[in-house]
Amino acid sequence: MKKFTSILTALLFTGLLAAGSAMAADHSVQAQGMKFSPMIITIEPGDTVSWENMSTHNVHMMEGLIPEGAEAFVSPMSEDVSHTFENEGIHIYQCDPHIGAGMGGAVIVGKPGNLEAIKSQDVSGGLGRVVDKAIEKAEGM
Numbered sequence: 825m826k827k828f829t830s831i832l833t834a835l836l837f838t839g840l841l842a843a844g845s846a847m848a849a850d851h852s853v854q855a856q857g858m859k860f861s862p863m864i865i866t867i868e869p870g871d872t873v874s875w876e877n878m879s880t881h882n883v884h885m886m887e888g889l890i891p892e893g894a895e896a897f898v899s900p901m902s903e904d905v906s907h908t909f910e911n912e913g914i915h916i917y918q919c920d921p922h923i924g925a926g927m928g929g930a931v932i933v934g935k936p937g938n939l940e941a942i943k944s945q946d947v948s949g950g951l952g953r954v955v956d957k958a959i960e961k962a963e964g965m
């Protein structure tokens with residue numbers, strides 16, 4: 825009976841570990857024509873986003889439109905890319921060659937604490953439309 829109990833404890837512990845690692849989720853965003861789908865994605869800190877079908881596209885995280893301390897990374901053209909997000913807040917990005925057509929998106933990590941900072945930025949054109957969509961989503965959270 826004692827042995828059975830320790831096996832049970834071991835199984836339970838393994839199960840808890842598995843549940844812990846399952847909490848960091850993976851999400852995917854598809855480039856479709858001149859759009860990212862989904863355009864706005866909401867995730868939790870520690871989650872990873874993978875951009876797929878990225879031929880002729882890239883991901884450029886915009887300085888001033890991401891949380892303080894977050895990395896304003898620029899992915900290489902035409903390459904699928906993954907990024908793990910640790911900083912809470914709204915992260916706005918654009919596809920460099922297609923932002924004129926409105927090709928951009930947002931990753932909202934946890935609580936959108938930098939909403940006011942983003943609203944205070946004066947952004948127009950294709951990127952402005954992406955920012956408006958992200959603000960609308962964040963205000964509804």
Ligand SMILES: [Cu+2]
Pocket residue numbers: 858880881882919920921922927
């Ligand atoms: Cu593009």
